Amino acid sequence: MGALADAVLAAGGEIIGVIPGLLADAEVAHPGLTELRVTRTMHERKAMMAELAGGFIALPGGIGTLEELIEQLTWAQLGRHRKPILIACYTRGGPDDADARPRMVASVGQIVAAAFA
Secondary structure, three states: OHHHHHHHHHOOOOOEEEEEHHHHHOOOOOOOOOEEEEEOOHHHHHHHHHHHOOOEEEOOOOHHHHHHHHHHHHHHHOOOOOOOEEEOOOOOOHHHOOOHHHHHHHHHHHHHHOOOO
16 A cells, blocks of 8 residues: 555655554554554544545455455445445456456455355
């Protein structure tokens, strides 16, 4: 996320960071953000990010990224929001991999069909 924030800032954009105090205290926060909002808990962080967001983009990440993506898919399925959700993925074939998007759509479809989202 730091590289993305750096690129947006270098292009003249603004970045609002939202981080729980525990991580801010551990000096994980990006030092050059336009604005940094510190929450008490991870739950408060996710709620604040959802409120601020006009949409959601999931970049390749770990278990936390998956958890946050599934939460937003769930809220959308339940009608709590109609914000766009984009799942970005890197593929073995690079940006010219014609099969990447269908594979990702199939994967998300399997998650939904299995009632995980």
